[in-house]
Amino acid sequence: MIRIVSLKKSFNGAPVLAGVDFEIHEGETVVIIGRSGGGKSVLLKHLCGLLKPDDGEVWVDDENIVPLSERQLAPIRRKFGFLFQGAALFDSLTLFENVAFPLREKRTFSEEEITRRVEEALEIVGLAGAGHKKPAELSGGMKKRAGLARAVVGTPKYLLYDEPTTGLDPIRADTINNLILRLRDRYQVTGVAVTHDMASAYKIADRIAMLHEGRIHTVGTPAQIQATTDPIVRQFIHGIADISQEVQSGNTTTH
């Protein structure tokens, strides 16, 4: 379980997280939605200690990771798989080497075991046979899938997805969504995804949390979020620029 307590973070004096309190339960997939620049990726990076908060606590499996040093964080981070927005594949390595990287770093697997696991992960994401390619030879969608393969190959307990479908066409985006669901069912991982893509959020989420003005504004199941009358949530999920229109439409709906 991951528990976030009164998490605060600011950059150059501008507050991004203004006291986030939230819990992520074992085995569920939580999607965090919110406006661009609203601190979603910042929140995600705090979960595995990639960023240090100004104040607050992040508990991973009953251990507060905030005071830990980089070296103390290493074993905690190995519980996580992270799909970065741009996939963040290592340019100098082939696709196979990229996916094998977390396994090789653990130094507990034989080369045969690594080869078997990497090929299995590449097959799951539909990239079987592409292991010899360098990241520069891959399309955006292939990079995302390769990043996903690298994130899951070590069978982590927690999977963090930063904008898993951003920049992909609807069909590719749905492929990624299906992959996330398949991975959840196959490995029973706890997932946290950050996205603006509401179709993706409704599809993969057990719960959706909206981050607004540095705090968790609303939490609910996809059905609850779709049915909400909260004007801020409705404005976001329906993509309405002017909130006064949404307040009026919300009032009309309520009455």
Next chain:
Amino acid sequence: MLRAMSDLLKRLWQNLLGLVSQFGGVLLLFLDIVRTIFTCRPRMGETVEQLYKIGWQSQAVVVITGAFTGMVFAVQTGLQFHKVKMDTAVGPVVAIAMLRELAPVLTGLMVAGRVGAAIAAELGTMKVTEQLDALRSMGTSPTDYLAAPRFCALVLGLPMLTAEAMACGIGAGFLVAVHMLNIDPAYYWYNMLKFTAVKDVMAGLIKSVFFAVFIALIACHKGFNAEEGAEGVGRATTQAVVVSSLTILIANFFIAVVFNAIVPI
């Protein structure tokens, strides 16, 4: 007037703080690398790969730099010494200059330009494309995986390149002196050996180890701290080359003074 002075002082103070902060960052990186080298598993594969990139692939640049520096130095000293009938002193002058100063400094500057820039650009690009975060997210320290192998490769490679530059400079100087300035090769060689010693070679090689440490630390630090975007990577690369080159030139003077005090010429 008072306001302008106050602004100037404030800016100077901020620059000083920035400089102290940069120096602190470099020092912490150095301590982290030393800890990695002595406590963690060595990454031999990455170190050998970097040694190939940093050492082997820099040879052409270093050989040309060393050879032509030795040649031009032989020509200039030969023409001057000829006026006072000291032609055979060209050998020791070229040799000592190459061994103690020119080979280590020029090799350091060439490597700072070629390798320092490459390291800062590569690590900077990794920073802005979240590859460093990806490494950290997998429990791998960028210091262990990226900085320590580059540091070790430079500390091993730069003295070897410096030795190569020394040999090329002295050899090319000899050829120019003998074939262009018509200096007797036997006298040239005899005088060169008479006035040079192992300590001259050691002075140059020890300097090159210091220069390697400066280049590796500054380039890695600038790369790891590159700001967002292509402009940030470009700025980090430029700063890595400029700062490491200036550090080499300034440190060279102090190392020479200290070395001469310990082991007089």
